[in-house]
Amino acid sequence: DAGVIQSPRHEVTEMGQEVTLRCKPISGHDYLFWYRQTMMRGLELLIYFNNNVPIDDSGMPEDRFSAKMPNASFSTLKIQPSEPRDSAVYFCASSFYRAKYEQYFGPGTRLTVT
């Protein structure tokens, strides 16, 4: 299995631009998580989906952030407009309900907003 795939691996953009991060979970997994990692705040859950339905989005910072999962094999995290404080590493993770304790993480997308 290819594991969780994220793209792009690195993104540099200017303040005010729209940014879209992409994630392909492991085939057969029915949970998908988006996390953000910063030096100041550590690793934070942003949102997670079960069977493509958002279950908990309480970690989404504000309305500039949105996440979708149109099908079982694809999810996006969009920031519009982006701000310098959004600079972070964004991780996607997936899991299978029967292996409920293990989440498989992608390599992350390093976002820099200038």
Next chain:
Amino acid sequence: GDSVTQMEGPVTLSEEAFLTINCTYTATGYPSLFWYVQYPGEGLQLLLKATKADDKGSNKGFEATYRKETTSFHLEKGSVQVSDSAVYFCALSATGRRALTFGSGTRLQVQP
């Protein structure tokens, strides 16, 4: 709310030294506890887990015991290797909740 507290890093050890990374948690009910490891440039990988009190999780020479009385889940390894250099995260999953709450991470540097 739920929280995880880890010892500050970095932790610098010589090869074959004994490792302890402290982790304590705050949660209602009976959470599951985890250690994840992050190697440079990679995502997190599950290292070990424990789902109830007094359980011991173990993997690759690492161990941690779920101590409910002290709300702790300290990570130990008897003899570290240079290849163990990474960032280690303690995490919990609250009862009935899928999402993980992570500690701040502890960087381990092992010198030859």
